[in-house]
Structure formats: structure tokens, C-alpha cells
Amino acid sequence: MTPTQPSKIVQVKHLKQYFNVGKPNEVKAVDDISFDIYAGETFGLVGESGSGKSTTGRSIIRLYNPTGGQILFQDQDISKIKSHGPEMLKFRRETQMIFQDPYASLDPRMKVKDIIAEGLDIHHLVNSAEQREQRVNDLLKEVGLNPDHATRYPHEFSGGQRQRIGIARALAVDPKFIIADEPISALDVSIQAQVVNLMKDIQRRKNLTYLFIAHDLSMVKYISDRIAVMHQGRLMEMGPADEVYNHPLHPYTKSLLSAVPMPDPELERKRQRLPYDASIENNHEHERQLHEITPGHFVFSTEAEVPQYQDAAEAQAIS
Amino acid sequence: MSQNILEVKNLKINFSTFAGTVQAIRNVSFDLRKGETLAIVGESGSGKSVTTRSIMGLLASNAQIKSGEIKFKGQDLLKESAKEMDHHRGNDISMIFQDPMTSLDPTMTIGKQVAEPLLIHGKISKENALKRAQEVLELVGIPNARARMKDYPHQFSGGQRQRIVIAIAIVNYPEILIADEPTTALDVTVQAQIIDLMRELQEKLETSIIFITHDLGVVAGIADRVAVMYAGKIVEYGTVDEIFYEPRHPYTWGLLSSMPTLDIGSHKLASIPGTPPDLLDPPQGDAFAARNPYAMNIDFQAQPPFFQVSETHYAATWLLHPDAPHVDPPAAIQRRFAEYQKLLQAGQVENPIEGSLNE
Numbered sequence: 218m219t220p221t222q223p224s225k226i227v228q229v230k231h232l233k234q235y236f237n238v239g240k241p242n243e244v245k246a247v248d249d250i251s252f253d254i255y256a257g258e259t260f261g262l263v264g265e266s267g268s269g270k271s272t273t274g275r276s277i278i279r280l281y282n283p284t285g286g287q288i289l290f291q292d293q294d295i296s297k298i299k300s301h302g303p304e305m306l307k308f309r310r311e312t313q314m315i316f317q318d319p320y321a322s323l324d325p326r327m328k329v330k331d332i333i334a335e336g337l338d339i340h341h342l343v344n345s346a347e348q349r350e351q352r353v354n355d356l357l358k359e360v361g362l363n364p365d366h367a368t369r370y371p372h373e374f375s376g377g378q379r380q381r382i383g384i385a386r387a388l389a390v391d392p393k394f395i396i397a398d399e400p401i402s403a404l405d406v407s408i409q410a411q412v413v414n415l416m417k418d419i420q421r422r423k424n425l426t427y428l429f430i431a432h433d434l435s436m437v438k439y440i441s442d443r444i445a446v447m448h449q450g451r452l453m454e455m456g457p458a459d460e461v462y463n464h465p466l467h468p469y470t471k472s473l474l475s476a477v478p479m480p481d482p483e484l485e486r487k488r489q490r491l492p493y494d495a496s497i498e499n500n501h502e503h504e505r506q507l508h509e510i511t512p513g514h515f516v517f518s519t520e521a522e523v524p525q526y527q528d529a530a531e532a533q534a535i536s
Numbered sequence: 537m538s539q540n541i542l543e544v545k546n547l548k549i550n551f552s553t554f555a556g557t558v559q560a561i562r563n564v565s566f567d568l569r570k571g572e573t574l575a576i577v578g579e580s581g582s583g584k585s586v587t588t589r590s591i592m593g594l595l596a597s598n599a600q601i602k603s604g605e606i607k608f609k610g611q612d613l614l615k616e617s618a619k620e621m622d623h624h625r626g627n628d629i630s631m632i633f634q635d636p637m638t639s640l641d642p643t644m645t646i647g648k649q650v651a652e653p654l655l656i657h658g659k660i661s662k663e664n665a666l667k668r669a670q671e672v673l674e675l676v677g678i679p680n681a682r683a684r685m686k687d688y689p690h691q692f693s694g695g696q697r698q699r700i701v702i703a704i705a706i707v708n709y710p711e712i713l714i715a716d717e718p719t720t721a722l723d724v725t726v727q728a729q730i731i732d733l734m735r736e737l738q739e740k741l742e743t744s745i746i747f748i749t750h751d752l753g754v755v756a757g758i759a760d761r762v763a764v765m766y767a768g769k770i771v772e773y774g775t776v777d778e779i780f781y782e783p784r785h786p787y788t789w790g791l792l793s794s795m796p797t798l799d800i801g802s803h804k805l806a807s808i809p810g811t812p813p814d815l816l817d818p819p820q821g822d823a824f825a826a827r828n829p830y831a832m833n834i835d836f837q838a839q840p841p842f843f844q845v846s847e848t849h850y851a852a853t854w855l856l857h858p859d860a861p862h863v864d865p866p867a868a869i870q871r872r873f874a875e876y877q878k879l880l881q882a883g884q885v886e887n888p889i890e891g892s893l894n895e
Contacts, residue, residue, distance in 0.1 A: 406750050436796055481780060
């Protein structure tokens with residue numbers, strides 16, 4: 218590990234998030250996962266629907282109380298924050314969320330300026346009407362919208378523009394950490410690239426940390442520094458984005474990558490899909506957890522499987 | 537060899553709205569051949585869904601078909617009566633909808649839903665219809681189909697529901713299957729299964745498929761030919777290899793280079809600036825001109841006609857006019873060309889121009 222290691226902004230330790238606890242239909246949406254997010258990075262969380270990736274995001278922003286485990290934000294246990302107090306207000310200001318559906322996540326009866334300034338008002342970040350207007354105009358420019366549009370309503374905007382409004386709203390309170398839950402999956406292809414490029418630019422300018430949750434693996438790879446692959450509430454593999462994509466080790470990651478359609482007819486004709494048999498995970502004879510195979514690259518496996526994965530990683534590194 | 541099963545000619549469709557008349561389809565022509573898959577690619581609002589809904593006779597009541605014809609085996613569907621259209625729908629031509637969660641009836645068992653088109657169209661007993669329904673459910677890969685016929689849609693996963701929707705669409709062995717973003721709501725792994733299934737069914741049943749999507753990755757995997765739509769017009773069409781490896785229209789370039797590929801590294805992703813034009817008042821010239829970095833003066837004044845690139849490949853852009861300056865496509869596209877040249881030289885692919893899809 219490098220000596221100038223950036224600080225951990227979020228630490229998730231053995232997080233468990235169960236629903237309907239104790240009832241016959243108990244769901245283990247998140248089942249004992251641990252990971253850290255470093256300040257300034259983009260951490261990508263990928264998985265299929267039902268894998269628990271959105272639940273993880275919602276737990277981190279404390280929309281749920283965890284069933285087990287701990288979530289530390291800037292070394293503070295977020296479950297210890299009182300629901301209605303100055304600490305919670307501070308936490309809510311430092312963490313923000315960008316939602317999936319730009320149609321459902323903006324109040325249709327509010328003007329754009331009021332949507333963006335709502336956080337400013339709640340946190341008393343502006344002192345006068347002029348200051349408020351100035352701040353809103355700056356934010357609109359920041360996300361590439363025309364300040365003249367501040368008095369319009371959400372329905373007057375296209376999907377991509379609405380997502381820009383959602384981003385401006387998140388940025389209004391100067392957060393440190395933003396959770397983006399499938400921020401582009403509802404957008405058209407040509408617009409997706411615009412929004413992702415915008416998010417990257419803003420991150421560079423403001424030194425933000427992102428948790429980017431998505432099922433579109435190629436887009437996640439493009440934006441993320443590190444990636445964790447989630448399946449049935451557990452992390453299967455975690456590591457630097459290039460490592461996980463170019464040298465996947467866990468069979469689930471391989472299967473998932475083999476299913477991503479490539480915009481290339483020749484590759485598509487040759488593509489072999491790798492099926493994944495989830496039953497190996499449910500074999501409880503040997504305890505499975507994340508093991509570090511190569512520096513920074515973790516795989517969900519038993520103790521005994523580690524040498525096999527290390528051999529595989531070595532073979533891939535050579536080829 | 538291959539004959540046209542469907543011919544759409546000079547189709548123009550307007551919608552009257554409170555804000556005015558939206559020119560949703562502005563002179564679209566294409567044909568569909570027996571047994572092929574034609575992908576129609578475009579963004580929301582480009583008119584791809586309206587085009588296919590007009591083939592099915594499912595346009596909203598405020599739609600007006602201004603001109604054109606849709607010929608199914610020589611018969612103009614636009615001139616057919618409602619009753620005759622009822623006969624085609626779900627029989628000769630059927631449709632797979634985007635959202636498997638809402639396109640099934642939640643109060644009806646899936647066995648009955650799959651048998652329904654048979655009972656409506658065929659002179660077949662209920663017993664035989666249910667037997668056929670079971671066969672088709674097995675064909676689309678619903679495990680334990682016999683027992684599961686009595687289950688309701690909510691008892692199935694998203695991928696299984698989409699298989700059921702496909703079963704309903706193919707139960708009468710239609711000649712044309714229209715799939716409107718059939719995999720957009722699904723996970724990549726499930727999407728891959730559904731695409732494999734559609735390919736397999738096509739081989740078995742020789743169905744012609746119109747596949748609507750905005751995902752170029754999916755197109756590469758399933759299409760024989762591709763039509764790219766923008767602002768109510770087809771702007772480029774050709775074989776799948778031609779569209780991916782020799783695209784000529786700047787919009788197609790933009791679409792292809794804004795797709796991240798897994799091998800692309802961290803180059804800045806190319807994006808198409810701006811938004812599509814307002815079809816209440818479409819621009820006088822090329823609708824893409826305002827977003828086109830290669831636009832010339834003429835692009836703002838006159839709509840480009842189709843220029844022929846090869847026997848199967850046409851693009852509507854002034855860049856192909858003999859007097860136009862030579863323009864190099866963007867870097868992302870050039871990388872694609874280079875890759876393809878390598879493949880060609882390695883002798884791994886046939887020349888796409890001489891492919892099997894001839895007129």
C-alpha cells in the first residue's frame with residue numbers, strides 16, 4: 218500500500234440489511250458485506266436487480282437502520298446519529314443522492330429554482346433572496362443549463378436536462394459524498410455520455426467522492442476507479458476497475474461480463490456466454506468471505522480456494 | 537432469394553396535440569425480408585415505436601396517417617378495415633412489448649393468456665389450445681410448464697415474464713414479430729438469454745423480426761440489417777457490418793462513439809451535444825444539423841436525400857454529396873475501422889458487401 222493513502226470517507230463493516238426479520242418471508246437483501254470508499258474516488262457497485270446494490274446505497278445514506286454491522290462516515294458511526302439533531306443535519310448536508318428516474322424524482326409543482334434551492338433553505342446556506350438567486354444561477358451554469366430556465370417547471374425539460382437539475386440539487390449544499398443510484402439508466406444513449414462526462418468534470422472540480430450504483434457494466438467501468446460486484450446480497454469480487462474487467466477472477470463476474478452486449482457484430486458472433494451456478498455460494502461447508510488475491514483485488518471464496526485464484530491471477534497477468 | 541414480406545413506403549404520420557401538430561414520422565420507407573432481423577435504432581422521440589405501432593394498427597386516436605403505404609405480402613394494411621386488422625394482429629403480425637411487468641394481465645393465469653390468441657384466431661378447441669400453449673411455454677424455456685400454466689404473472693421473475701410475453705406473441709407462428717425494446721427492462725444476463733431465445737425461435741420458425749432498441753450492443757448481436765432513425769426519419773440503413781464498421785452518417789458516428797466499450801480505457805467519452813429537435817416545428821434542413829459538428833451551410837437549408845454507399849447501404853447526409861469536402865470520422869470510429877481492417881486481413885470475415893443480404 219502506498220504511504221500517501223487517501224483517507225477513508227465511508228467504511229462499511231459487516232453490513233447486514235434484512236427485511237421482514239423473523240417472519241417466514243425474511244429477505245436478506247444485504248448479507249454481511251464490508252468495503253471502504255476513499256475520499257476523491259468513484260466506487261462502482263454493480264449487480265443485477267435484486268442483488269442488494271440499491272439497498273446498500275440506501276443504508277449508507279441512512280434511509281434504513283442496519284440489521285447488523287456498522288457504517289462509518291468520516292469515522293463516525295452513522296447509526297449513532299440522532300434522527301433530529303444538528304449532527305443529522307450535517308450528515309444530510311455532506312451526503313447527497315442522485316436518483317434513477319429524472320421524471321419521478323423532481324416535484325412537478327415546484328419551479329426549478331425552488332427545487333435546487335430547497336437544500337439551501339433547509340441548511341440556511343443563503344442569507345438573502347439575491348444570494349439565493351445567484352447561487353441557483355451558478356449551479357445551473359455548473360451543470361450546463363441556462364439560468365433563464367430557473368423559473369420553469371420540470372415537465373418543460375427533457376430527461377437529460379432533468380437529470381442535470383437533479384445533479385444541481387445534489388451539489389447545492391456542497392456535499393462531500395454523492396450516491397448516484399442508476400443515474401443514467403433512464404436516459405438515451407447519446408444523453409448518457411453527456412451526463413457521465415458532466416459528473417466526471419464536477420468530481421474533478423469539487424473533489425467529490427461518488428458511489429456509483431448501476432447495472433450497466435460498461436458505463437460503470439468507464440466512470441469508476443474501483444468496482445465491487447454484488448450478487449444475492451454479497452460482494453463477489455472487488456478491485457481496481459481495470460483489474461476486475463480485464464482480469465475477472467470470480468465465476469460470477471466472468472458470467473456477468475460475458476453477458477454484456479458489445480457494439481461490435483464480429484465480437485458478438487464469436488461471443489461465448491459463461492453460465493453461472495450460484496449453488497456453490499450456498500454450500501455452507503466452508504465459510505466464504507472476501508480474500509485478497511492480489512493487492513487490492515478481493516474475491517469471495519473459501520480459504521482453501523485462495524491459492525487457485527492466486528494462480529489464475531498470475532496466469533492472467535502474464536498473458 | 538429472399539422476398540420482401542413487408543414494405544413500408546413514404547410513411548408520414550402526424551399527431552395533433554394541444555401544442556400543435558407533431559410530425560412524428562416524416563417520410564419513412566423500408567422493407568423487411570423473410571426470415572431476417574431488421575433493427576430500428578434511435579432515441580426516444582425518433583419515431584421508431586410509432587412506425588411499428590402503425591404496422592400493428594395500434595396508433596393513438598390523435599394520430600393521422602398523412603401518406604404512405606404499409607404492404608404486408610402486397611396488401612396495404614393502411615387500407616384494411618378494423619376487422620381485417622384484427623385478423624392480422626396476433627396472427628400474422630405480433631408484438632413483444634417493452635415492459636413484461638405491465639403487458640401481462642395480472643388476473644389471468646398464464647396458460648389462459650398464452651392460449652388466448654389461439655382461441656381468438658383459430659378454430660381450435662380449448663383443450664387443444666391449452667396443449668399448444670404448454671408446448672410454446674416449453675419452447676420459450678419455462679421450466680415445468682405444465683404445472684406453471686395455472687400460475688399468475690406475479691409468481692414469475694422478470695425474465696420469465698418476458699418469456700411468457702414472447703410465448704404469447706409466437707403462439708400463432710406469426711410471419712412478422714415486432715419487438716419493441718424487449719430487453720430494456722431486464723438485467724444483462726437475462727437480456728442475453730432472451731436474445732438467444734429470439735434467435736433460436738427465428739431459426740425454428742423462420743419469422744421475420746423488427747427489433748426496436750436504443751442499445752447498439754444488442755443490435756450488433758441480433759440484427760441482419762439496421763436502420764438508424766432520427767427525428768422521424770431514417771438517416772442511414774445497411775447491413776449490420778456496414779452500419780458498425782463503415783457508418784457514414786454523423787449521427788450514427790455519434791451514437792457509436794458515445795457507447796463505452798469494455799476495452800475503451802479512460803478516453804473521454806464522446807457525446808452528442810444538444811438535444812433532438814422539436815418535431816412540432818421541424819427544422820427546414822437536416823434535422824441533425826444543429827448537433828452535427830460536420831454540418832455545412834446546405835445542412836441548414838435543405839434535407840439531404842439518400843446517397844448510395846453500396847448496394848445495401850444508404851445514408852442521408854450531405855457529406856456523401858460528390859461536391860462535399862472530405863471528412864474524417866471521429867477517432868472512436870476510426871479505431872473501429874482499424875479493428876475491422878485487421879479482421880478482414882486475417883480472413884476472419886467475409887466482405888460484408890457480398891454478404892447474403894442481396895436485393
